[in-house]
Amino acid sequence: TVMNQLLGMHQVEKEISQYFGIKRCIVVAGNSDNQEKVLYEFGDILTDSLDLLLPDGDNIVAVMGGTTMALTAEHMGTLETEKRHILFVPARGGIGEAMTVQANSVSAVMASRTGGHHRALYVPEQLSLETYNSLLQEPSIQEVLTLIEQSNCVVHSIGRALHMAARRKMSDEEMVMLKQNNAVAESFGYFFDEEGEVVYKIPRIGLQLKDVQKIPNVVAIAGGKTKAKAIRAYMKNAPKQTWLITDEAAANEILKGV
Numbered sequence: 001t002v003m004n005q006l007l008g009m010h011q012v013e014k015e016i017s018q019y020f021g022i023k024r025c026i027v028v029a030g031n032s033d034n035q036e037k038v039l040y041e042f043g044d045i046l047t048d049s050l051d052l053l054l055p056d057g058d059n060i061v062a063v064m065g066g067t068t069m070a071l072t073a074e075h076m077g078t079l080e081t082e083k084r085h086i087l088f089v090p091a092r093g094g095i096g097e098a099m100t101v102q103a104n105s106v107s108a109v110m111a112s113r114t115g116g117h118h119r120a121l122y123v124p125e126q127l128s129l130e131t132y133n134s135l136l137q138e139p140s141i142q143e144v145l146t147l148i149e150q151s152n153c154v155v156h157s158i159g160r161a162l163h164m165a166a167r168r169k170m171s172d173e174e175m176v177m178l179k180q181n182n183a184v185a186e187s188f189g190y191f192f193d194e195e196g197e198v199v200y201k202i203p204r205i206g207l208q209l210k211d212v213q214k215i216p217n218v219v220a221i222a223g224g225k226t227k228a229k230a231i232r233a234y235m236k237n238a239p240k241q242t243w244l245i246t247d248e249a250a251a252n253e254i255l256k257g258v
């Protein structure tokens with residue numbers, strides 16, 4: 001029955017949040033590997049979660065990019081009220097994604113769906129270190145970096161290490177190094193092994209992993225059976241305040257290894 005299914009799902013959510021020692025886990029029925037509707041549901045759930053988490057007053061929500069984030073964003077609903085205001089900013093600049101799934105685009109879509117505002121961080125891909133460093137001195141960039149530092153919430157996804165390295169067209173040397181270090185997961189431009197230890201980091205401006213630890217509200221969104229291993233690896237050392245939004249396919253696979 002539907003009731004039994006709901007109770008079963010509730011049990012799975014509890015087991016997962018206890019296993020990782022995180023605040024909450026929400027599981028959507030289905031498998032986002034091949035069901036787009038699961039991703040739409042992530043949008044509803046993210047909206048409800050932020051509605052619970054974000055206090056009245058001014059909020060700054062830092063967001064990452066990727067296809068999960070982009071599709072989730074498109075299905076969000078209103079969050080802005082007379083008392084609560086939300087500014088969306090990209091969490092990190094230029095980590096190598098196609099335009100439509102860049103953090104800048106995701107934050108713009110989230111702002112328009114929720115009724116909030118957004119600021120972009122313009123850092124082109126593939127910069128020389130010299131240009132990169134001088135760009136950092138730009139007041140317009142400094143301003144957005146300050147906003148990112150002040151964020152009280154971050155929403156991010158989790159990907160498979162080698163898949164993400166290939167998507168970002170990382171060099172052959174980097175690929176070999178990731179394999180040698182048994183990288184299985186990627187989030188925020190950091191690569192993690194199965195124990196959730198950082199094995200490599202793409203040096204970029206914006207939020208660093210140590211900053212995420214201090215942000216009061218952290219929401220991770222990732223599903224699909226193919227991502228289960230990556231999700232488990234990253235979540236092992238995820239900040240304790242994290243809420244994980246995932247799907248049934250990933251959740252069942254994660255619990256198999258417990």
Ligand code: F6P
Pocket residue numbers: 064065066067068069095096097156157158159160164186187188189
């Ligand atoms: O590149 C941004 C990012 O959020 C990564 O940190 C993450 O691994 C990836 O996107 C997830 O992408 P997708 O949702 O397309 O699997």
